[in-house]
Amino acid sequence: MYFYGASGVTPVNDSHKFWYLTQTPRGSEFLIIDGDERAVLAAFDQQRLADSLKIMLRKDVEAYKLPFRTIQCNNNLDTVFFSIDNERYICELKNYSIKKEPARPSPQRPYWSTIFKEDGKGKVRSPDRKKEAYISEGNLWVTDLESGKSRKLSSDGSVFEYYASSIFWSPDSKKIVCCKYRPTENRKVVLISSSPRDQLQPKTEELDYVKPGDALPIRRPVLFLLDEERQIHFDIPNVDEQYELGNIKWDKSSDFFTFDFNRRGHQQFVIYAGDARSGELRKIVDEQSGTFIHYYALYQYWFKSSNELLWISERDGWRHLYLYDTMTGQAKKQLVKGEWVVKSVVHVDEKNRTVIFKGCGKDKGEDPYLEKYYLLDIEKEKLSCLTPENAVHHAVFSADYKLMVDVFSRVDMAPVVALRTVDDGKIVFKPENQPDISKALDAGLRLPEVFSAKGRDGKTDIWGIIIRPTGFDASKKYPIIEYIYAGPHDSHVPKSFNLAHWGSDLAELGFIVVQIDGMGTANRSKAFHDVCWKNLKDAGFPDRIAWLKTAAQKYPQMDVGRVGIFGSSAGGQNAMGALLFHPEFYKVAYAACGCHDNRMDKIWWNEQWMGWPVGKEYDECSNVVNAHRLQGKLMLVLGELDNNVDPSSTLQVVNELIKHNKEFEFVMLPGERHTMGGRYGERKRRDFFMRHLQNIETPDWNVSKN
Numbered sequence: 001m002y003f004y005g006a007s008g009v010t011p012v013n014d015s016h017k018f019w020y021l022t023q024t025p026r027g028s029e030f031l032i033i034d035g036d037e038r039a040v041l042a043a044f045d046q047q048r049l050a051d052s053l054k055i056m057l058r059k060d061v062e063a064y065k066l067p068f069r070t071i072q073c074n075n076n077l078d079t080v081f082f083s084i085d086n087e088r089y090i091c092e093l094k095n096y097s098i099k100k101e102p103a104r105p106s107p108q109r110p111y112w113s114t115i116f117k118e119d120g121k122g123k124v125r126s127p128d129r130k131k132e133a134y135i136s137e138g139n140l141w142v143t144d145l146e147s148g149k150s151r152k153l154s155s156d157g158s159v160f161e162y163y164a165s166s167i168f169w170s171p172d173s174k175k176i177v178c179c180k181y182r183p184t185e186n187r188k189v190v191l192i193s194s195s196p197r198d199q200l201q202p203k204t205e206e207l208d209y210v211k212p213g214d215a216l217p218i219r220r221p222v223l224f225l226l227d228e229e230r231q232i233h234f235d236i237p238n239v240d241e242q243y244e245l246g247n248i249k250w251d252k253s254s255d256f257f258t259f260d261f262n263r264r265g266h267q268q269f270v271i272y273a274g275d276a277r278s279g280e281l282r283k284i285v286d287e288q289s290g291t292f293i294h295y296y297a298l299y300q301y302w303f304k305s306s307n308e309l310l311w312i313s314e315r316d317g318w319r320h321l322y323l324y325d326t327m328t329g330q331a332k333k334q335l336v337k338g339e340w341v342v343k344s345v346v347h348v349d350e351k352n353r354t355v356i357f358k359g360c361g362k363d364k365g366e367d368p369y370l371e372k373y374y375l376l377d378i379e380k381e382k383l384s385c386l387t388p389e390n391a392v393h394h395a396v397f398s399a400d401y402k403l404m405v406d407v408f409s410r411v412d413m414a415p416v417v418a419l420r421t422v423d424d425g426k427i428v429f430k431p432e433n434q435p436d437i438s439k440a441l442d443a444g445l446r447l448p449e450v451f452s453a454k455g456r457d458g459k460t461d462i463w464g465i466i467i468r469p470t471g472f473d474a475s476k477k478y479p480i481i482e483y484i485y486a487g488p489h490d491s492h493v494p495k496s497f498n499l500a501h502w503g504s505d506l507a508e509l510g511f512i513v514v515q516i517d518g519m520g521t522a523n524r525s526k527a528f529h530d531v532c533w534k535n536l537k538d539a540g541f542p543d544r545i546a547w548l549k550t551a552a553q554k555y556p557q558m559d560v561g562r563v564g565i566f567g568s569s570a571g572g573q574n575a576m577g578a579l580l581f582h583p584e585f586y587k588v589a590y591a592a593c594g595c596h597d598n599r600m601d602k603i604w605w606n607e608q609w610m611g612w613p614v615g616k617e618y619d620e621c622s623n624v625v626n627a628h629r630l631q632g633k634l635m636l637v638l639g640e641l642d643n644n645v646d647p648s649s650t651l652q653v654v655n656e657l658i659k660h661n662k663e664f665e666f667v668m669l670p671g672e673r674h675t676m677g678g679r680y681g682e683r684k685r686r687d688f689f690m691r692h693l694q695n696i697e698t699p700d701w702n703v704s705k706n
Contacts, residue, residue, distance in 0.1 A: 002440055002499065004433040006417045009396045009405050013075045016398050018405045019043050024433075027064025030071060031431075035403040035419055038429040043071065044080055048096040056089070056098045111643070113602065115186045115208045117217075118164035118179075126173040131226075133169070133176055138162030140178050140224065153224050154231065156180075164219065172254040174226050175276055179219040179245070187214055191641050195670040207643055210603045213614040219245040221259055223274055232279040236272070238263055243607070252304070258284065258326075265612040266292045271300070271309075273326070284329045285311055291533040292608060294522065296489070301348050302326070310355065312342060314526045319343070321355065323378065335376060336383060338362065341523055343371060347401050353378040356386075356401065356422070360523060366390050367450060367463055369491055369523060370410070375422070386425030389416075392495040397422065409435075409497035411465055412447045440499060444470040448501060453550035455519060455543035460528065462543045464493055464516035466551065466558075469507045478512040479562035479693040480548065482586075484578070485571035486539040488532040488609050491523040503566075509686060510694060512558050514551070518543035532609050534617040536598060537626075539574045541582050548585075560585070562693045566685060568592035568637075568676040569645060576623045576634060576653070583631035588692045590685045592637040592676045593645055596623035600649040624649075627656035633692045634664040637681050639672030 006020040016035030021028060030043035050063040061067065072081040080091045081101075088101040110116075123134040123143075132143045138157030143150040157163045157180070164181040189209035196203045210216070220239060223232040239245075243264040250257045255277060261270040271285040285300075287293055297319070301310040309324040311331075319342050321335040336342065340361035347356040355376040361368035362385070373386040373395050387393040391408040398404070401422050409415035414437045419429040437445070448465040455462040469478075483502045485492045493515045494501055503513035518540015520532035531538055552558040565586050567575040572594025578586035595601035598610045599618050610618055619625050638650040657664055667684055669675065677685060687698040 002414070002435055002437045004417075004431070005415055005435045006405070006407050008070055009407065010070075011396060011398050012073045012077065014399045015075055016403050017073075017077070018396060018398070019071060019073060020405070021069055024064075027062070028066065028069070029064060030066075032077070033405055033419055033429070033431065035398065035429075038419070040431045040433075043073070043077075044091070044093050045096070049080075049091055049098075052091065052096045052098045053089075056100075057084075111207060113208050113210070113643075115210070117183050118166050118181050119162065119183075120165035122165060124167040124169065126169045127171055128173040131173065133167045133178075135163050135165050135167075140167070140176070142176075142226065153226075153229075154222070163222070166248070168248050168250065168257065170250045170254040170257070170276070171252055175250075175254060176224040176226065177221050177248055177250070177257050177274070178224065179221050179248075182218040184215040184217055187211055189643075189646050191643065191647065193641055193671065197671075205641070205643075209646065211601065211646075212599050212603050212606045212610065212612065212618070214603060216243065216264070216603075218242060221245070221248065221257075221274060223257070223276060223279070225276070232274075232276075234272075234274050234279075234281045236261065236281065238268075241265070243612075249302075262295055264607070266295055266608050269293050269295055269298065273329075282329060284309065284326050285324060286329075287313055287315070289314075291526075291530045292611070294489075294529070295608070297522070299345050301345065303348075303350055305350050308332070310345065310348060312345075314529075317526045319526075321345075321357070321376070333381075335378060335381065339525065340368070343523065346373070346395075347397065349401065356397075363388075363390070367410075367452075367495070368461070369463060369493070369495055369517070371495070373404075373406075373425070375425070384425065386420065386422065388425070391416075394496070395420075410450065411494055411497060411501070412450055413497060415497050435497075437497075437499075445499065446470050446472060451547075451551055453547045455546055460519070460543075462516060462518060462540075462547045464514055464547060465501070466555075467501060467504060467507045467513040467515075469510060469512075472557075474557060476557060477559045478510065478557050479559050479564065479689075480552075481506050481511045481513050481564040481566065481689060481693070482544065482548070483513060483515050483571075484539070484544075484565055484567040484574045485569070486518065486521060486532075486536075486574045487570040488520055488522060488529065488536075489605070491517045491521045493517045505682075506686065506689060509690060511564075511689065514548065516540070516544045516547050518547075534609075534611050534615070535621065536570075536573070536609055537577050537581055537621040539577055541578065545582065545585050562587065564588035564590075564689050564693050566590035566592075566689075568594070569674065570595060572596070572637075572650075573623060576636070579632040579634055580623060580626045580629045583629075586632065588633045588689060590635045590637065590688055592681065593639060593642050593647075593674050594623070594636075594650060594653075595645045596649045596653045597625070598622070600646050600652070602645075624652045624656050627653055627662070628660045630657060630660075630662045630664070633688070635667065635684065635688050636664060637667045637669065637675075637677045637684070639669045639675045641671060642674045644674035 009020040018033045032041045032043045047063040050061045054061045067084050068082040078093045091098045123132040125132050140153045140163045161182045164179045168177040186208050189207050191205040193203040241264045243262045247260040256273045256275045258273045269287040299312040307326045309326050311322045323332045343358045345357045358371050360371050370392045375384045391410050393408040395404045395406045406418050415435040418427045448467045452461045452463045507513045520540045552560045565575045565578045572591040575589040576591040579589045598606040690696045
């Protein structure tokens with residue numbers, strides 16, 4: 001633990017105040033940074049609140065161990081809201097009286113893979129509040145609320161292809177867009193709970209789970225002109241190849257509506273406009289790629305005061321911002337360029353024509369993954385860095401975007417908490433008590449080392465970290481363990497300060513632990529990312545191996561003859577793949593809940609990288625198909641109730657390994673979901689690496705310690 005960090009920084013409504021939680025020598029304290037007064041204040045009297053809460057809860061409550069970690073404040077800071085055990089409380093700070101809010105029904109979040117067939121029975125009221133639209137027997141109806149009369153607007157719907165219950169009224173209440181919806185049969189995954197807590201006999205769960213190659217629903221937007229009693233069907237190119245058609249919204253003029261069309265295979269993403277006067281369909285954006293479009297990293301902002309669209313694209317080889325004319329469908333200009341990445345847009349100020357965004361890689365010589373904040377003047381095309389320090393920055397902005405609290409750090413640098421003005425990024429205030437890691441360092445903490453080396457091409461810098469044990473002895477050789485997660489949707493090596501990282505526990509057992517972002521992961525160039533295309537087995541291994549060999553040349557304590565690897569989910573696939581495809585280098589692997597064959601896993605993740613239609617590349621990248629190649633020591637771990645990756649993915653690997661008479665270890669964890677292994681699995685992981693990389697006999701855990 002270290003003192004005076006800032007977690008949960010949150011702006012207080014429309015003020016220039018921010019609350020945060022920090023650890024001090026007394027315990028957990030809620031503090032307020034007052035941006036106007038440039039001061040730090042106690043958010044409330046924690047002792048008085050604890051005393052009141054003790055009476056309310058009828059149990060002991062310690063002032064600096066309050067049973068909640070987040071709060072809400074009103075603008076006057078005289079009322080605090082918090083939750084304990086899903087119950088919400090209000091504390092009036094004038095007298096520290098506490099009352100419980102009336103129970104609110106908790107919204108039921110659907111399981112992430114749930115299929116919505118858009119066949120609801122609800123009614124959607126028009127903006128002028130005079131009409132309601134609804135679906136009955138597959139067709140669209142409208143009721144005039146004044147007369148009570150209903151009329152049927154379509155007659156071609158049926159139970160097999162119906163009009164969807166997602167209904168979109170135009171702002172003038174004279175038009176409706178509604179998709180004709182062709183459903184499909186849904187694949188289900190059945191999970192078996194062998195050891196339920198509430199009964200002796202097993203239970204089953206059934207989940208929607210669409211996999212690569214499965215049929216998908218088809219949506220076709222239809223425009224209904226109510227006054228003309230007419231409908232327009234739009235001819236959408238490749239409509240039967242849609243992955244998704246959605247994000248339907250009307251222009252404020254009611255003259256046209258827009259929608260997104262993500263073509264299956266993720267090599268084309270189009271924003272269409274459907275004209276309500278001409279009935280014509282036109283393209284506003286037509287994004288295409290010869291490999292893949294990273295569609296869930298796309299961004300669009302529709303200007304309210306002009307016919308413009310802010311868009312993110314990698315068309316020039318790097319993720320950058322573009323400004324579109326929504327009437328002509330032409331890109332007016334590329335707003336930023338260069339060999340660096342726009343990660344996400346934070347705020348668009350239409351009045352001042354500025355954009356705040358997070359970017360990385362702009363400052364050459366620094367770690368290219370460090371996130372910084374930038375202010376872009378659209379008209380002048382002037383770009384200003386608001387957070388220039390060589391660190392990863394996590395900023396929280398006031399509601400008016402005048403001030404921000406910036407907490408910046410690196411894995412090898414303690415955090416700094418600062419208040420900045422947004423127009424120029426100037427630091428105008430720092431709390432007197434800054435994060436202090438001196439006691440941890442005095443106790444022997446070794447910070448990770450940030451290390452870069454050339455990748456497979458001998459030119460591209462590959463970045464990672466090296467974690468050494470606190471008792472590191474430079475005269476000894478240490479086996480190496482890599483924690484891997486090579487999912488192409490992001491980069492994964494930690495950049496922010498933390499006292500412990502994945503594998504820190506293993507380092508304390510006498511290993512050097514590394515994490516690396518190889519080619520095929522995101523947040524670098526498009527070419528860097530494209531290495532994963534239809535090639536997930538690559539997982540950046542040629543870069544990782546080159547990096548490790550370079551590190552071992554600099555640090556002879558790193559023994560590249562004894563290298564282990566572990567990971568979960570996509571990292572579980574990667575860890576086993578290390579033994580299948582690079583057994584000359586990796587000797588021991590712990591693979592938890594892996595998606596070992598991309599045809600067995602969820603559609604949205606796997607078709608994004610492996611493509612569609614399902615081709616031979618799925619075979620080539622499959623740990624199941626390639627299980628016969630196994631060399632080295634392998635432990636597979638699986639939660640029997642994994643509702644993220646189909647458990648059969650691991651079991652099919654087990655089956656194939658048995659067919660080929662391969663030696664391995666397999667741990668099935670009853671009742672566990674998508675897991676690295678939990679306490680039991682982690683003990684197995686530590687023992688496994690100790691036995692096979694250090695040749696040390698591990699304890700007999702079945703012998704009583706009493």
